[in-house]
Amino acid sequence: MGAKLYVGNLPFTADEDAVRAFFSKAGAVQSVKIVTDPYNGRSKGFGFVEMESESEALAAVDQLNGADMLGRPLRVDRARPREPRYKPGAPMGGREHD
Numbered sequence: 001m002g003a004k005l006y007v008g009n010l011p012f013t014a015d016e017d018a019v020r021a022f023f024s025k026a027g028a029v030q031s032v033k034i035v036t037d038p039y040n041g042r043s044k045g046f047g048f049v050e051m052e053s054e055s056e057a058l059a060a061v062d063q064l065n066g067a068d069m070l071g072r073p074l075r076v077d078r079a080r081p082r083e084p085r086y087k088p089g090a091p092m093g094g095r096e097h098d
Helices: 016-023 054-064
Strands: 003-008 029-036 043-051 075-078
Touching (some): 003 054, 016 043, 054 075
Antiparallel strands (some): 003 043, 003 075
């Protein structure tokens, strides 16, 4: 199983192939996902890269965090688990009832 990385400050013109090629300098890339706006399809400037192994993920963080990609310094770090959008047990909105 691969190790997932968060990649911030991506150039808005970068596509998944360019990100894959950039990260392949640090090791084998399993997958790339650039997060896009659902309404217009444009990049939000961040994404996720999954490296083949833990050691390749650590190498990518060491080598590529702060590296320049198309004029922008990347932020590369280990991806954290996604947090829930709501807190369990909290009201989901609307009017509270007595």
